[in-house]
Amino acid sequence: MSAREMRSEEEERWAAVVARDRSRESAFVYGVLSTGVYCRPGCSSRLPKRENVRFYDSTAAAAADGLRACKRCLPDGRDARAVEGTIRRLCRYMEARLQSHPEDALQLADLAARAQLSPAHLQRTFRAVVGVSPKQYVDGLRMERFKRSLQGGESNVTDAIFDAGYGSISRVYERAETQMGMTPMEFREGGAGVAVTYAAFETAMGLALVGATDRGLCFLQFGESEAELVERLREQYPRAVIAAMEPRSSAGFAGWIAALNGYLEGRAPDLRLPVHVRATAFQRMVWEYLQRMPAGTTQSYREVAEALGRPTAARAVARACASNVVALAIPCHRVVRGTGEVSGYRWGVERKRRLLEMERGNVAGRTDA
Structure with a gap:
């Protein structure tokens, strides 16, 4: 192979790494010399600097160069399916346990023993497979049970708190802002x-x-x-007190709009804004996962479901994306069909395509700089 052909192949492989292209995972692995780790092209870890990357035709070649396998994408194939299966079975156990014993604390050490992993390994692997820590997963299950009690109208707030397994009233109010977006009474009364x-x-x-x-x-x-x-805003929050506000009347509000425009005009690589929305435990899990996806990357509904430890929940992931009322801040435009086709965006397929092209251009521009 000529030097020009080698450079062309390396450029093609680097483009696959930038795009997190999982279709190329059987073709090569890449090593990050600054960390001593080698990864699959579709690895979701932070994008390395181009000058620190070296490409290998096989995992054996990367290992021979003194690099170790990434613990997130498991490029050496060390029982990756078995590990995912273990974590999924653990999720089902946690769900069943809290259904019958909602007060159970489900300590990390006990869960690790059940999975036959060390606590540190379980913590790391659980987050890689599911997208949240074991504690956050338990909190989500408990909050979902609590909200079902409120929505059913059969329990008052205090009874629902203890029925969900919370040890005190203050604990659920501490979690309400981040897991419900509203206080329990606000949620019960429809905002x-x-x-x-x-x-x-x-x-x-x-x-x-x-x-x-x-x-x-x-x-x-x-x-x-x-x-x-x-009108859409009023439909979403029919019982809220809604009023117009000039952006200039609030420095915080003006800052959010400036950040949005900076991102949409390609002057900011990504968007990080505070979000205050109502969500079920599953929606929150999906949305938090999407917020962690690097700008310029895409995954299919099935890939997101698998990453969350719910391999059969691709349709539920699609519904969670369709339920998103905060465009861009929760980047549901990064989820596409399994064929790679850009579709299914409530604000227009063409707008979704333009957003992805913009993000990919920004990423390419940063890596070239």
Whole structure:
């Protein structure tokens, strides 16, 4: 192979690494010389600097060069399916255990013993497979049980708290903001009393409307007119106190809009904004996973479901994406069909395509710099 052909092949392989292209995982692995680790092209770890990357035709070649296998993507194939199976069975055990014994603490050491892994290994592997820690998974299950009790109308807030296995009233109120987006009583009453302010503004992707509470964004959508978007906001929060606000009247609000425009115009590599939305435990799991996906990458609904330890939940992942009311801040545009086809975006397939092209261009620009 000539030097030119070698350079062309390396450029092609680097593009596959940048795109997290899982279809190339049988073709090569790449080593990161600064960390001493080698990975599959589809590995979800932080993108390394190009100058620190070396490509290998096989795992044996990478190992012979003194590199060790990545513990996230398991490029040496060390029982990857068996490990995922162990974690999925552990998830089913946790669900069944909390169903029959909601007060059970499910300590990490006990879960590790059941999975026949060390606590540290379980913590790391569980997060890699499911997307959250064992403790966060338990918290999500308990919060989901609590919300079902409230929604059913059969329990008052205090009874629902203890029925879900919480040891004190204060504990559930501490978790309510991050896991429900509202306090328990607000949730039970359909958001009554929650104050939402909004502002419409033009972006590189069209007219958008941002709605926010004092704790973060609760609405970010694109549309044809401000009236249409305000109507959608009221449908989403029918019992909230909703009022227009000029962006300049709030430094925080103006900062969010500046960040959005910077991202949409390609001046910012990614978007990190506070989000304050209602969610089930599964929706929250999906949305948090999407927020951790690097800009410029895509995964299929099935791949997301598998990463969450729910391999048969591809349709549920699709529903969670369709339920997202905070575009961009929860980047559901990064989920595509298994064929790679760009489709299924509530704000338009063409807008989704443009967002992905913009992100990939930004990533390519940063790696070339």
